[in-house]
Amino acid sequence: MFSERYRSHHDAEHRLGAALGSRSAPAPWEEVEKKLKAPPEGKPRGVYIHVPHCDRICTFCNLNRRDRKNADLDAYTGYIIEEIKTFGAYPYIRDQPFEVVYFGGGTPTVLNLKQLGRILRALRDHLPLKPDCEITLESTQHNLPPARAAALGSEGVTRFSIGIQTFSDRGRKILGRTYGGKRAVDELAALRAAFSGVLGIDLIYSYPEQTLEEAAFDAETCAALGVDSASFYSLMIQGSSALAQSIEAGELTFHRDIDFDRERHHLIYRALRNAGFSLLELSKLARPNRDAYRYIHIRYENGDLLPLGSGAGGNLAGFPIFSMAPGRRFVSAPNPEYEKYYRILGLLQFGRYDAAEIARYLGAGAEARIREKIAEYLDRGFLETGEDGSCRLSSEGIFWGNNIAVDMLQAVIPARMVETVGLRS
Ligand code: SF4
Structure with missing residues (x-):
């Protein structure tokens, strides 16, 4: 299903940033x-x-x-x-x-x-x-x-x-x-x-x-x-x-x-x-x-993170901030679209796939599509159903976890927003 493995959440964030245009x-x-x-x-x-x-x-x-x-x-x-x-x-x-x-x-x-x-x-x-x-x-x-x-x-x-x-x-x-x-x-x-x-x-x-x-x-x-x-x-x-x-x-x-x-x-x-x-x-x-x-x-919940020191990245009141040196900081404008999808990416880092929870950030209209993707991941062995009915990544799913998260985002981000360099697994 995936030709290249995204080895860390940075890879997945990079794909998300590319898909939604510059975050900065x-x-x-x-x-x-x-x-x-x-x-x-x-x-x-x-x-x-x-x-x-x-x-x-x-x-x-x-x-x-x-x-x-x-x-x-x-x-x-x-x-x-x-x-x-x-x-x-x-x-x-x-x-x-x-x-x-x-x-x-x-x-x-x-x-x-x-x-x-x-x-x-x-x-x-x-x-x-x-x-x-x-x-x-x-x-x-x-x-x-x-x-x-x-x-x-x-x-x-x-x-x-x-x-x-x-x-x-x-x-x-x-x-x-x-x-x-x-x-x-x-x-x-x-x-x-x-x-x-x-x-x-x-x-x-x-x-x-x-x-x-x-x-x-x-x-x-x-x-x-x-x-x-x-x-x-x-x-x-x-x-x-x-x-x-x-x-x-x-x-x-x-x-x-x-x-x-x-x-x-x-x-x-x-x-x-x-x-x-x-x-x-x-x-x-x-x-x-x-x-x-x-x-x-x-970090994954888009909380406030006060960045201190040279090279510190953080976020205050929705503004991404990169601290460079005394008195020198680079500030980006808040990007609510990026934040919304980043929040989902963060949620998926914990290995739990709950359609209602993901749809909470997107509106109930997205839930059917999310359920389809979850069914597909179950079918492929990336997800397992626990005794309580929850879906969690299998060891194979964890190995491909960042690819799967990107694949899910690709399914829920409206096509008009995805640029040509966007989410392709
Ligand atoms: S930050 Fe420093 S100690 Fe840590 S891996 Fe890099 S070079 Fe090594």
Whole structure:
């Protein structure tokens, strides 16, 4: 049914953006400021803080990051704190509690304990954080020794997301990770012992010549070490990454077809399911009641996400905002059509296909078409019916989850709106 696999929600978002025209018609900052001076709108809300620095650049990475060499991290900390104070003075920000803070990167933990502590205190002093606010830090292992994780836990951090990628020595070398496999296992075990909050890890599968044994070892180790959730992504070869260049130069052979990808996906998915994990979103499994991951819900529900730091993307009162540097932000005009379909895309990331729920964003007239598509996905084995009658993606459906979401959007977006570059599976 699909000739190419969309490996992440970014692929699906890209298709959606192309289909509905640009999402980024610029808007003046004054428009946002007008909203910030008004009362809040009651949307779910969080803060996203971007720390773009890394002390080692991984071979596969094409994220918004840069080498920390020569970076003035004290100055960067000061910039974030000033941003917190500036936004915290607006009624829109001040008058409704925040339920989530997410530090992404780059590597937020290149900031030292003192710098992170200053930011965490500024957040509490100047923003209305809920008492049970979910506070996540992304990190690499070598930037987060156990004692540091425990100290950050005492400062209010509730959740760490650790980029492991693989426990295989060979795989780690290909991906440019810092430790060997054994050290990665030992450090993660020590981290688990030191930190009682939510511990999530990222795994990458289908890297060059990854064996099934290597994939199984990654899943089994993750389960055995007591982590709470695991994101697992098929390796994406990004245009300008060092890995892409090595493949291009013939230094590394990489032949991956759909069967190679599927075999590793299913193996990891099933191993984690057998260990008691269940689907949290298309590329993430979690132990029951351990990782609510509220941040992702706010993003997919078009909530308010206050973007702080260089390279932070967010959304306030419907305005997409990209923060570039002190005093420099790119603002887009709200696009209600995009938001509506993005909301459906977000809903489908959780693997549940409920015609009435999807139709809620489109009007009852769309429900018959949605039911037809759901029947088709059941027929193809992408969906399974649970004992309660609900339809959920099967393992094959999860593998193709972003393609299926795009296919569903294609079925419900009126043809007149779909441009020639639009939704084609
Ligand atoms: S994968 Fe993470 S640690 Fe590695 S370069 Fe990218 S942002 Fe930095």
